[in-house]
């Protein structure tokens with residue numbers, strides 16, 4: 001050995017970090033504290049002794065696994081070896097030592113997305129878009145290779161150093177052939193697709209899309225789309241087909257979520273259509289990491305690219321420090337031997353070089369390079385002649401000297417490969433040393449669960465509360481095990497709603513109650529309290545809206561938990577609580593919370609919402625929140641109203657108003673102000689029935705066009721929130737007496753409307769058959785309405801005061817359906833309308849809300 005190299009080895013030994021006890025070393029890894037816990041695995045942070053890279057080691061005691069779980073583990077091992085995607089945590093090594101299996105993978109320092117959501121609540125849509133696009137890109141990569149994940153959830157999505165997404169946990173992944181259906185029940189209940197909850201055979205890819213719909217919902221709302229505290233209730237909620245989306249979610253995003261949360265899997269989005277949805281492409285030009293680019297960045301060739309030539313510098317380094325021969329290195333790396341420490345060392349060093357080079361630390365290296373150390377850049381097969389660099393930097397300093405791949409002690413220091421206390425995230429020792437292997441899991445920042453406020457005493461570590469994946473494998477369905485579950489009848493629910501897909505309609509005259517299919521027997525009626533509440537929402541934005549699950553405050557939630565544990569079944573679901581609130585307060589929705597808006601204005605209640613009872617009635621002054629756009633302060637609103645009136649008096653010159661709107665569209669759902677053949681177009685607002693009545697227009701025009709109203713010199717205008725963050729017009733009455741408050745009560749809250757893509761006749765037939773099934777009489781009117789264009793319209797009038805109008809409207813000629821509730825009995829009527837809407841959604845997955 002050359003003197004320089006001997007010196008280098010001596011330095012290396014000196015610089016080695018203080019060794020942890022022997023039993024804290026696994027293979028070439030110094031193992032540190034536990035960072036996660038699954039059903040059968042503990043995940044610990046570790047550091048590779050040569051590459052000095054932090055890794056995560058999933059440690060599984062195989063002797064404790066039954067046959068199914070063993071099989072699951074083997075499948076995970078097989079899958080992770082062959083996937084390589086920037087948003088999937090990369091596997092480096094598999095070690096089998098006695099009864100233990102160790103899966104070494106890329107360490108994701110940002111923690112679980114789940115924890116981030118708990119800490120911060122929902123996230124703005126552009127952040128949600130970034131995270132969701134990255135997840136979608138990983139899922140697209142998997143699906144295009146026939147791999148289904150089957151356990152997509154916020155806990156299995158980690159954040160890397162730059163807050164980029166890293167998908168983990170391939171325990172339930174599987175290969176799915178074309179047209180093949182799967183049978184194994186797996187996943188986590190709140191993310192489970194309806195077909196899984198029903199125990200049907202299912203398309204794993206479509207089940208993944210459902211989970212992604214749940215994920216996006218959580219990201220943008222901070223809560224679950226189907227909150228419930230038992231699986232039975234969850235199932236009812238999921239199968240109702242009703243997804244309530246809070247007002248602050250943009251129209252595009254709401255539409256996107258609904259396209260993923262379609263009950264019928266064959267009509268649900270595929271990953272390809274998902275990647276193309278317009279919400280995914282908002283801001284594409286500005287944002288470098290948009291989904292299209294993410295997809296393009298992934299090589300179309302599947303699986304990890306085969307290494308054709310090894311990097312000589314890394315090889316030399318490994319020969320020096322790993323004491324492996326060239327032949328051994330070539331064999332292990334070319335053979336992609338995951339059970340060899342040589343392969344792992346090479347990959348870790350290679351990734352380190354690649355990462356450093358992309359991080360552009362070259363100016364530091366320029367100062368430090370003292371030796372000739374050439375590297376092959378990513379994608380290059382050979383080192384550039386005469387170039388020099390370091391393993392750490394991945395940058396080369398070009399000079400005329402020939403390649404002399406030696407490494408000095410000084411260079412080692414530069415590489416961050418030796419010093420125990422260097423500042424690199426990869427090589428820092430702190431995470432490894434601050435916890436003994438026997439210690440419990442790290443307690444930091446982990447005392448908040450979904451809906452579980454900070455400071456609440458959570459017994460046990462946060463990991464005990466972590467939601468684990470459930471698996472009811474085929475094994476669980478064996479006759480023996482089936483016998484352990486109560487008879488399927490116990491899981492039958494009745495639900496006063498027309499039958500879901502696949503059920504024959506009830507003949508007339510029979511009770512209007514339909515049994516829902518029984519819950520998958522492997523799913524006992526376990527309480528899922530941890531899923532049942534909304535995530536905390538940033539204080540400034542806490543508001544209840546649109547019949548959404550109302551946010552409980554800390555004290556209430558503690559009480560709720562106490563009651564739940566005393567008697568889980570007796571406690572009402574959040575939905576039920578919400579409904580009781582609604583009936584108590586006359587069915588008025590949307591008016592619980594004050595208008596604290598992001599722009600600093602608005603009417604503030606001295607007692608913040610989150611300090612009051614969850615369902616306490618807001619003082620009248622707060623009720624504007626249901627009406628005012630959350631993006632507008634009261635001042636801005638009155639300014640706009642003034643401007644509007646002025647505009648009317650100045651020959652309809654709307655350019656100033658238009659400009660004003662444009663300015664205000666900042667912070668609103670991607671400006672709704674577009675030029676569609678008219679100088680100012682606004683989102684349509686459905687208050688038709690009321691408006692039509694006042695204007696003697698046939699009741700068929702199921703939504704009205706604010707632009708035309710504008711042009712017809714309407715005398716009064718208010719600014720509304722439908723969709724919530726859009727700015728819109730709505731005409732109230734000629735009397736000039738109506739206030740936004742009155743308007744909201746008389747119209748906005750009592751009208752539900754959707755747009756269907758199926759023909760009017762089918763819509764009407766479905767409505768009529770549903771009403772027949774429910775034994776609700778109705779009268780029907782057919783009309784042809786002449787307003788701008790000839791339009792067909794049908795109207796169903798119910799004795800309870802519910803009016804249903806269906807009209808085909810230009811320009812798209814879609815079927816607009818409106819449900820207006822005209823009497824005081826709104827809670828019951830509302831439920832009926834919801835059921836009917838649900839039916840329409842089931843037969844038309846492409847429906848949208850107006």
Ligand SMILES: Nc1ncnc2c1ncn2[C@@H]1O[C@H](COP(=O)(O)OP(=O)(O)OP(=O)(O)O)[C@@H](O)[C@H]1O
Pocket residue numbers: 035036037038039040041043056058089105106107108109111112155156158168169170171467468469
């Ligand atoms: N690569 C990683 N980097 C950082 N933390 C990780 C990594 N892999 C796993 N963890 C942590 O460990 C936890 C458990 O890991 P994982 O989900 O793979 O285990 P599991 O046994 O499959 O869990 P479950 O049984 O709930 O599905 C993760 O939620 C995460 O917090």
